[in-house]
Amino acid sequence: MVSESPGDQGAARQRRQLTRSVRESLRDASIQISLLNHHVGGRVDLKATDLECLDLVTRLGPLSPSALARRAGLHPATVTGILDRLERGGWIARDRDPVDRRGVTVRALRDRAGEVLGLYAGMSAALDEICAGYSGDDLELLAEFLRRTAEAGRTAARDLAGS
Numbered sequence: 001m002v003s004e005s006p007g008d009q010g011a012a013r014q015r016r017q018l019t020r021s022v023r024e025s026l027r028d029a030s031i032q033i034s035l036l037n038h039h040v041g042g043r044v045d046l047k048a049t050d051l052e053c054l055d056l057v058t059r060l061g062p063l064s065p066s067a068l069a070r071r072a073g074l075h076p077a078t079v080t081g082i083l084d085r086l087e088r089g090g091w092i093a094r095d096r097d098p099v100d101r102r103g104v105t106v107r108a109l110r111d112r113a114g115e116v117l118g119l120y121a122g123m124s125a126a127l128d129e130i131c132a133g134y135s136g137d138d139l140e141l142l143a144e145f146l147r148r149t150a151e152a153g154r155t156a157a158r159d160l161a162g163s
Helices: 006-044 048-060 063-070 075-090 108-117 122-132 136-162
Strands: 092-096 104-108
Touching: 006 048, 006 108, 048 104, 048 108, 063 075, 063 092, 063 104, 063 122, 075 092, 108 122
Parallel strands: none
Antiparallel strands: 092 104
16 A cells, blocks of 8 residues: 655645635635626616526527526526516517527617626626736636536536436
């Protein structure tokens, strides 16, 4: 049996501490972003899930309602109610799918996008300032880490929804 040297044990302990710190920081960031989204939603009279769906449509759209439901991890009937509220509020439009005229696509209306973006301006400026302190290589590493973390979250949510 090969035993670890004290240096190896110290490095392993430091790695566990750093990994724990990353997890705790992600949890704290998640809470703070959730609180920010709650305040933004309150200002524009949107529920948290409505705001999340609007963000998905804005970033990824136009989308079919079923694609939005899959991406948001929501039941299609729930998405129908969300889309009804977003349409009534002037946030989105439903259009006939140009390929399949029986289908519908959902797109964000740009007229109101500035309203939400303005509420996130403080956070956007803070992120710009934070990113300015990192090199291009550091930013590539951070972006990859966050992409992989988001994918891990999607996978975990999909697994929970399927069980």
